[in-house]
Amino acid sequence: MVLRVAVVGSGPAGSSAAETLAKAGIETYLFERKLDNAKPCGGAIPLCMVSEFDLPPEIIDRRVRKMKMISPSNIEVDINIEKEDEYIGMCRREILDGFMRNRAASLGATLINGTLYKLDIPTNNSDPYTLHYADHSNGDAKGVKKTLKADVVIGADGANSRIAKAIDAGDYNYAIAFQERIRIPDHLMAYYEDRAEMYVGNDVSPDFYAWVFPKYDHVAVGTGTMKVNKALIKDLQAGIRARAAKKLVGGEIIKVEAHPIPEHPRPHRVRGRVALVGDAAGTVTKSSGEGIYFAAKSARMCAETIVETSNSGQSIPTEDDLKLYLKRWDKKYGMTYKVLDILQRVFYRSDATREAFVEMCADKDVQKLTFDSYLYKTVVPANPLIQMKITAKTIGSLLRGNALAP
Incomplete structure (x- = not known):
């Protein structure tokens, strides 16, 4: 036999799965509803993803080596990556996703421009699944109804996953990401040549952070908040626009985007x-909100x-x-998620603790450990003296934050 696998969704997750399967000679079908889709996303990827997923340099818009953290009271902390060959990659999702999707197809995955609307579940362990979908390959938005049978299905179709609903995978709490792409004058864009900014404060997000990330010819300005606060999202976006106003003078909004982001794993993932x-x-991390690499x-x-x-499809x-x-x-990665969850609960709960968080980020040893962990997805243990210093710094910042909290 030849194993048949249907992968629904062709973002970085679906395309990575399809590529791996196709390389192994497995009959692979990769579904994508909208081939020019541009998911609302900060677009940051760690350095290790570039090499690990063999990404070409031309899909990376900016190589960020400077990060500015801005506290609720507008205290600024500059964090610099010292090594010239290290950076955080900034991508537009339509470019990154398109490259990974096309590569999977070139390696043997069958790309289907279609919208899945139903999944029939077999009653035994050997019969195939039946995917019902609307085929848009003729350019018709309504599409032509078709079916496909597959032995295994991978749901990579995002936070509103139809595959998850079909298998009753359970719900999860989610955040709302809202972002504007703004084209600013060249002299202002020069400031963001290799710099990104993160803002914290109740005015920009009661439970997350806001950002200004550089892209090819514009900046992405956005914020995120939990579902319970989604009615506030436009006010929060106005907050980040106000905080960054001097650097956005003369800017033109070229696109407005919004999308749900999962906040913890679904109850059932298989x-x-x-x-x-x-x-x-539900692989997006707390605190940092990182999703592309982990997807x-x-x-x-x-x-x-x-x-x-x-056995390679046998x-x-x-x-x-x-x-x-x-x-x-x-x-x-379980411990990574637990630690970031704790950090979000501890440091994002009030403006006072956010001030403490930004203060802690000024420490060079904290910066090095943070960037090493982010860029390479490995935790390099610090020597005992540095570890003790970081622990004391964290406790001191927390105590001051708690003392100042209302």
Whole structure:
């Protein structure tokens, strides 16, 4: 037999899964509703993703080596990456996603421009799943109704995943990201040549942060907040526009975007022979809100598990086989999610604790550990004296923040 896998969604997650499967000779179908889709996203990727996923330099708009943290009282802390060959990559999602999708197709995945609207679940462990979809390949928005049978399904279709709903994967809390792409005059854009900014404060987000990230010929200015505060999102966006106003003078809004972002994993990420990855699974991190790398990584690990347990497509993997991907994922990254969750709960709960957070970011050892962890997704232990210093600094900042909190 030849294993058939349908991957629904062709962002970094879906495309990474499809590429891995196609390389192994597995019959792979990659669904995408809108081929020119531009997901609202800050677009930051860590340096390790560039090499790990073999991304070409031309898809990276800016190489950020300077990060400015701005506290609620507008105290600024500059964080610089010292090594010339290190940077945070800034991408437009339509460029990044398009490249990864096309590469998967060139390696053998069958790309289907279609909208999935129903998934039939088989009643046993051997019959295929049936995907019902509207084929838009003729340019018709309504599409032509078609079906496809697959032995395994990967849901990489985002926070509003239809695959997750079809398998009753359960709901999760989510945040709303709102972003404006603003084209600013060249002399102001020069300031953002290799610099990004992060703002914290109740005026820009009661539970997250706001950002100004540089892109190819514009800046992305946005904010995020939990679903419970979604009615405030436009006021919060006005807050970041006001805080960054002097650097946006003469700017022209060229696009307005909004999108839900998961805040924790779904209760069920594997059911039967269906696996969820990326935003559909809930792999966005707390505190930093990072999603692109972890989406692509989770999908690759899922696909690698399918290749392994199916003997490169010679047999049909079971639910237990697919759950092996989750065990590996949770073992590798579970602690990262827990630590970032704690950081968000501790430092984002009031303006006083946000002031303490920005103060802590001024410490060079904190900066080095933070960037090493972000850029390479590995935690390099500090020597005991530095670790003690960082711990004392954190406790001191927290005590001051708590003392100042209302």
